Amino acid sequence: MRVSKWFSGAGLVVLAIVVLFSTLFTDWLFKGARIDLTEGGLYTLSSGSKNIVQDLDEPLDLYFFFSDSTTKEALAWRNYAKQVRELLEEFVLASDGRINLTVIDPEPFSEDEDRAAAFGLQAAPIGNAGDSVYFGLVAQYGEMEDGASPEENERPTLEIPFFKPERQEFLEYDIAKMIYQVSQERKPRVGLIAGLDVAGGFNMMMRQPTQPWFSVEQIKQLFEVKTIGNDEQDIATDDYELLVVIHPKELSEQTLFAIDQYVLQGGHALFFVDPYAEQAQMGASKASDDLNKLFNTWGVNVSTQEFVGDAQLALQVGSPSGQPVRHLGILQLTDQNLTRDNPIVSQLETVHLSSAGYITRVEDAATEMAALMTSTEYAMPIVASKLDMMQDPRGLAMGFAPTGERYVLAAAIRGEVETAFPDGVPISETGAADEDDGVDEASDAAEEQGSAAESAASDAKPMEYLKRSRQPINVVIVADTDVLSDRLWVQIRQFFGQNVASPFADNGDFFFNAVDMLTGSSDLISIRGQGRYFRPFTVVKAMQREAEARFRDVEQDLQNQLQAVEQKLMELQSQQGDNGNSITLTPEVEAQLLQFQQEKLAIRKKLRNVQHQLNKDIEQLDFKLKLINIALVPLLLTLLVIAVAVYRRRRR
Numbered sequence: 064m065r066v067s068k069w070f071s072g073a074g075l076v077v078l079a080i081v082v083l084f085s086t087l088f089t090d091w092l093f094k095g096a097r098i099d100l101t102e103g104g105l106y107t108l109s110s111g112s113k114n115i116v117q118d119l120d121e122p123l124d125l126y127f128f129f130s131d132s133t134t135k136e137a138l139a140w141r142n143y144a145k146q147v148r149e150l151l152e153e154f155v156l157a158s159d160g161r162i163n164l165t166v167i168d169p170e171p172f173s174e175d176e177d178r179a180a181a182f183g184l185q186a187a188p189i190g191n192a193g194d195s196v197y198f199g200l201v202a203q204y205g206e207m208e209d210g211a212s213p214e215e216n217e218r219p220t221l222e223i224p225f226f227k228p229e230r231q232e233f234l235e236y237d238i239a240k241m242i243y244q245v246s247q248e249r250k251p252r253v254g255l256i257a258g259l260d261v262a263g264g265f266n267m268m269m270r271q272p273t274q275p276w277f278s279v280e281q282i283k284q285l286f287e288v289k290t291i292g293n294d295e296q297d298i299a300t301d302d303y304e305l306l307v308v309i310h311p312k313e314l315s316e317q318t319l320f321a322i323d324q325y326v327l328q329g330g331h332a333l334f335f336v337d338p339y340a341e342q343a344q345m346g347a348s349k350a351s352d353d354l355n356k357l358f359n360t361w362g363v364n365v366s367t368q369e370f371v372g373d374a375q376l377a378l379q380v381g382s383p384s385g386q387p388v389r390h391l392g393i394l395q396l397t398d399q400n401l402t403r404d405n406p407i408v409s410q411l412e413t414v415h416l417s418s419a420g421y422i423t424r425v426e427d428a429a430t431e432m433a434a435l436m437t438s439t440e441y442a443m444p445i446v447a448s449k450l451d452m453m454q455d456p457r458g459l460a461m462g463f464a465p466t467g468e469r470y471v472l473a474a475a476i477r478g479e480v481e482t483a484f485p486d487g488v489p490i491s492e493t494g495a496a497d498e499d500d501g502v503d504e505a506s507d508a509a510e511e512q513g514s515a516a517e518s519a520a521s522d523a524k525p526m527e528y529l530k531r532s533r534q535p536i537n538v539v540i541v542a543d544t545d546v547l548s549d550r551l552w553v554q555i556r557q558f559f560g561q562n563v564a565s566p567f568a569d570n571g572d573f574f575f576n577a578v579d580m581l582t583g584s585s586d587l588i589s590i591r592g593q594g595r596y597f598r599p600f601t602v603v604k605a606m607q608r609e610a611e612a613r614f615r616d617v618e619q620d621l622q623n624q625l626q627a628v629e630q631k632l633m634e635l636q637s638q639q640g641d642n643g644n645s646i647t648l649t650p651e652v653e654a655q656l657l658q659f660q661q662e663k664l665a666i667r668k669k670l671r672n673v674q675h676q677l678n679k680d681i682e683q684l685d686f687k688l689k690l691i692n693i694a695l696v697p698l699l700l701t702l703l704v705i706a707v708a709v710y711r712r713r714r715r
Contacts, residue, residue, distance in 0.1 A: 108153050111586035112239045116158040119246055123162045124203045127151055128179045130186070130196040131168040137189060137196075144198060147226055150234060151200075154242070162242075169197045187225055199224050200238070204245045221245040233406050236590045243587050251582035252287045254303035255279075258312030258351065259342055259544065262290065277555060277564055278547045278574045286578065293318055298325040304582045306332045310340050310544040311352040316489035320528075323357055323483050327529040331537045331581040331588070337544040338370050339418040339447040350447065351544065358540065360483040361476050362428030365542055366420040369444040371470045372459060376400065376439060378415070383455055390456040391463065392418045392445065395568075396472075400437050405475065407539070407576045408435050411569040415551040418450060420542035421470040430478030434471045435539070441465040473541040477588075480532050487528060537588050539577055546570050 116123075129144045148166065155162045169176040179186075179197050186195035205218040221241050230237060255261075263275035282288060291298065291306075296317040298306060306325055326332055336351040343349050353367050372391035379387040394416045401408040408414075414436065421444065424432050443466045445459060453459075545551055552570030580588060 108157055109590050111589040113157045114586040115239050115243050119161040121205045125164045126201040127166045128169055128197045128199050132170050133194045184224055198226050202241050202245045219245050236406055239590055243583055250287045251304040254291045254306045255288055256291045256308045258310040277549050277553050278571045282578055295321055297321055300328045300330040309335045314352050320484050320489055326536050327532045329534050333577055334540045335544045336365055338367055338420045339450050340544045341417055342548045357483050361480050362425050362430035364423050368447055370418040370447050371421050371438050371442050372445045373438045373442040375441040388457050391459040396436055402435050407580055413568045414570055414573055415568045416543045417545035419472050422474050422542055430476050433475045436473040438470040440467045440469055442470055476538040477535050480536055482530050
């Protein structure tokens with residue numbers, strides 16, 4: 064009887080109340096606890112982000128500016144701001160007290176708005192009303208000076224001026240990158256090995272100096288770039304955050320060994336190699352050095368004698384006949400050929416390549432190869448020698464038969480690797496003696512020195528070197544060097560003695576993104592986009608469309624009235640004549656203008672009312688969903704458990 068009373072209607076109501084209050088109590092008790100159940104773990108920091116904040120030696124202050132008071136009706140922006148704030152709070156929790164977060168609402172004409180402007184943040188107009196909204200982040204590193212305000216402090220400062228919705232997939236990466244960069248004491252140092260005159264030189268055939276490549280000049284503005292010779296025997300990770308190799312030529316074995324050890328020590332590297340570099344001077348070899356001795360140990364192979372022709376991506380160029388024709392080797396890559404889950408290429412629209420090679424994965428490679436750029440399936444490899452003395456690009460179409468395979472043109476390599484020099488340090492080659500009268504004497508001296516060196520070498524300890532990488536390597540390989548040349552992406556004009564650049568492709572952004580990412584820590588590089596943040600309900604979207612449709616006709620009618628009034632004014636101007644007198648509007652036109660202004664204000668008021676009602680509907684929907692999640696679901700689960708218990712009891 065007692066059991067039956069307990070499961071009566073009144074008892075179930077009491078039980079439901081108990082479940083509800085227990086749920087609310089649990090929510091209060093574990094308020095600080097967080098469980099991320101979103102697809103892709105949107106609110107879970109990666110291990111790379113956690114390592115970055117835990118390596119901070121000094122306090123870091125984050126100032127999150129968001130115009131909360133002026134975005135009451137901009138629900139999508141408020142949701143995005145909430146997600147940014149919650150992610151920032153995750154950074155604070157992971158820092159163990161190293162990071163302080165301050166949330167600021169810069170209301171119009173307030174001191175907080177002045178603070179935002181002082182930090183260099185800019186408001187952006189959003190919504191139908193065009194209200195200016197601040198939505199940015201400022202980071203300051205180090206101890207606060209006594210008596211100084213944050214915006215006047217001399218501490219290292221970086222900012223995200225505005226959180227763009229198109230960057231939401233890389234929100235964690237952008238925040239972690241800012242934290243990492245603001246905590247560094249100096250500009251990142253880049254070591255450059257180049258077999259082309261990327262920094263400017265002299266063209267022997269044309270008998271005139273050559274200008275530095277604009278892509279390289281861009282990098283020099285934000286990074287400390289130092290040129291490394293092709294016979295360098297030691298490249299230390301303490302000296303360079305990144306090694307950039309562009310069209311390597313005549314690299315010594317010692318330099319290859321130095322590159323190998325640099326990468327194994329944890330150094331990041333960016334390679335541009337090419338089976339046919341069109342920017343090489345006349346008479347010089349067009350192909351880069353074969354670096355597959357290194358690349359193979361890193362799990363990939365790069366073509367050295369073939370480039371990729373693509374019928375679908377081919378750009379038009381001039382022909383001897385004067386008619387534009389498609390060049391199978393000059394390609395325009397779009398979003399279909401750029402990997403969207405990597406920050407290097409995620410925001411690029413077009414990249415131009417010329418006679419680019421291709422990258423293949425070595426069988427049973429231990430590394431991961433992530434393609435950054437690919438061809439279409441309407442592509443095939445073409446022997447690079449066909450480009451020699453080619454007059455008409457249409458000659459490349461002879462025998463062209465697409466293989467149906469998408470070729471990798473640029474890739475990121477990551478993983479544990481072994482050295483390409485298992486036998487140790489390569490022995491330096493001795494140069495031949497000069498052919499002069501002192502040949503014999505020089506030979507005798509060389510023999511004596513060689514014998515002494517061999518004796519000393521036998522007694523000395525062998526040079527220590529790494530046989531395996533200390534950590535996963537981070538290398539990016541691009542099978543094209545022309546991608547950096549000016550002719551493929553930017554037009555340089557002289558304007559009052561200054562070079563003005565007009566980009567027509569995103570090649571420069573690609574280079575900068577790659578350098579910017581690779582100069583960060585391995586923890587930063589390991590962070591990837593974790594999926595989209597906007598996941599709207601179809602019901603909400605339908606409500607928005609319905610609300611917009613309510614006054615669409617009214618808005619169009621208003622625009623028609625505006626055009627009619629403007630036409631009337633133009634007619635009055637044409638009737639004025641040449642007497643130079645000012646226009647005096649008739650009472651009828653003034654009344655029309657006043658009526659239009661009133662109607663404009665009325666329609667804006669109606670739109671605001673619709674938006675207000677829309678937000679009410681959405682809030683009601685949100686409340687219902689919360690009620691279902693907080694109360695109804697636990698209640699149903701509880702009833703299910705009770706039903707199972709009753710069923711089992713009755714079976715006994």
